[in-house]
Amino acid sequence: MRIFHYWYALWGIVFRELLRFVKQKERFLSALVRPLVWLFVFAAGFRAALGIAIIPPYETYILYEVYITPGLIGMIQLFNGMQSSLSMVYDREMGSMRILLVSPLPRWFLLASKLLAGVFVSILQVYVFLGVAWFYEIQAPLEGYLWLLPALLLTGLMLGALGLLLSSFIKQLENFAGVMNFVIFPMFFMSTALYPLWKLQESSEWLYKLAEYNPFSQAVEFLRFALYGQFNQMAFCYTAVAFVLFFLLAIIGYNPSKGMMQRKGR
Amino acid sequence: MSDIALEVVNLSFAYGKKQVLHDLSFQVKRGQCCILLGPNGAGKSTLFSLITRLYAYRQGEINLAGFNIKKKPLKALGKLGVVFQQTTLDLDLTVQQNLRYHAALQGIGRKKANANIQEQLERLGMYERRAELVRQLNGGHRRRVEIARALLHKPSVLLLDEPTVGLDVPSRESIVQHVHQLVQETDLAVLWATHLLDEVYSTDKLVVIHQGRLQAQGTREDIMCKAGVDNLNDAFFNLTQGKS
Numbered sequence: 001m002r003i004f005h006y007w008y009a010l011w012g013i014v015f016r017e018l019l020r021f022v023k024q025k026e027r028f029l030s031a032l033v034r035p036l037v038w039l040f041v042f043a044a045g046f047r048a049a050l051g052i053a054i055i056p057p058y059e060t061y062i063l064y065e066v067y068i069t070p071g072l073i074g075m076i077q078l079f080n081g082m083q084s085s086l087s088m089v090y091d092r093e094m095g096s097m098r099i100l101l102v103s104p105l106p107r108w109f110l111l112a113s114k115l116l117a118g119v120f121v122s123i124l125q126v127y128v129f130l131g132v133a134w135f136y137e138i139q140a141p142l143e144g145y146l147w148l149l150p151a152l153l154l155t156g157l158m159l160g161a162l163g164l165l166l167s168s169f170i171k172q173l174e175n176f177a178g179v180m181n182f183v184i185f186p187m188f189f190m191s192t193a194l195y196p197l198w199k200l201q202e203s204s205e206w207l208y209k210l211a212e213y214n215p216f217s218q219a220v221e222f223l224r225f226a227l228y229g230q231f232n233q234m235a236f237c238y239t240a241v242a243f244v245l246f247f248l249l250a251i252i253g254y255n256p257s258k259g260m261m262q263r264k265g266r
Numbered sequence: 267m268s269d270i271a272l273e274v275v276n277l278s279f280a281y282g283k284k285q286v287l288h289d290l291s292f293q294v295k296r297g298q299c300c301i302l303l304g305p306n307g308a309g310k311s312t313l314f315s316l317i318t319r320l321y322a323y324r325q326g327e328i329n330l331a332g333f334n335i336k337k338k339p340l341k342a343l344g345k346l347g348v349v350f351q352q353t354t355l356d357l358d359l360t361v362q363q364n365l366r367y368h369a370a371l372q373g374i375g376r377k378k379a380n381a382n383i384q385e386q387l388e389r390l391g392m393y394e395r396r397a398e399l400v401r402q403l404n405g406g407h408r409r410r411v412e413i414a415r416a417l418l419h420k421p422s423v424l425l426l427d428e429p430t431v432g433l434d435v436p437s438r439e440s441i442v443q444h445v446h447q448l449v450q451e452t453d454l455a456v457l458w459a460t461h462l463l464d465e466v467y468s469t470d471k472l473v474v475i476h477q478g479r480l481q482a483q484g485t486r487e488d489i490m491c492k493a494g495v496d497n498l499n500d501a502f503f504n505l506t507q508g509k510s
Contacts (some may be wrong), residue, residue, distance in 0.1 A: 005372075008373050013367075016356070100371065191428060255322075
């Protein structure tokens, strides 16, 4: 039965990604240490410098650590998306990507499965991070942790699809440093992950506009509201549309007749 | 059921303006081992990328076990097993984990996958090593695992893109012998790209390409006759370097 074929393949791809993740302990550790350093060091240092007014979804004054936690969750998923993209470029250079692409399944399905596998890994990382943050007394309402799950799925898919799209353009592994400089850092710093929009508006109008339309900002806001049991419709729509757009472009990028693979002759 | 397992008809391909394959046509029958001979840069790997649908062609046709690769790509790919020139195993996973991953991609359930893995690994004398990490295997053993993987889903056509490059002589001989034995015992069709003439058996069909053009095809005798010499080395030289 065809449907079983899809199920076996999806499970096979997800399981392989989880196996690789478990075996690469350094990857897990660095994925966890990065946001924790931001939380324990950066946020603690900036607590006094940056006052946060009462803004939704928060109902009272909050500590800066509380404000940046959803931003750091977004950071985990952003880096995970880029890590997956890096591993796609690596797989393509090493050839194992070919094994995936010559499977008798539609390419969109193979890419979607690969994407989903990466998202599951990022969700694991996020909950471990939130567990550590809990002991640091960064605590959201309990139901918020449940509402966060579907939100993480969507934001993870959007950021993973961005990584997938980039991987269809990146020719060699060495070019990945460029992605760090031109994609990850601008996306992260020009967003609401570290400072709210009104703070950005105070300092620069154009920076405010860039941050507002940055898909990463919308993903972070979607996560922020979800963590407090609220639904941010605008952020949801923006993130969903960005996901569909990035994913469609990635499929074109990996299409044998239209995509970059053929033009590059790899 | 047709006797033809792989059919390439008037195939041409270019990377941008650089023409790599020119009007290439040949067939491989069931139970036949076809050696694709050509020097480096002849277009062998490009041809493999077209047969595996990693690239899409605009001129010509490729049919796999009766399915056109453009019109019925999924059915055609389901009939295909491939060993690429580069190792495509995940080094950090075990032999069995690598094979199970491939079985899942081919839509084979766990129980059947385990049975097929055992059958293929035993045939290659690798079953005892199934729990080892691929990283711990030498080049020859990794190749064996890749051949086992390519055969897991019982394909009609097996593509081997220079699988013995970089291997020591005993490993090379063992792989050449194993593949020829498979062809004799089953109705598997094999397309084996190489530039090493000692891998050719007298029963093999030969297809010689140079700079993307078909130079000759047929038995060893046909090739030698066409080149006007009495040994395969000279024939290969005349048909390739001699024409550069």
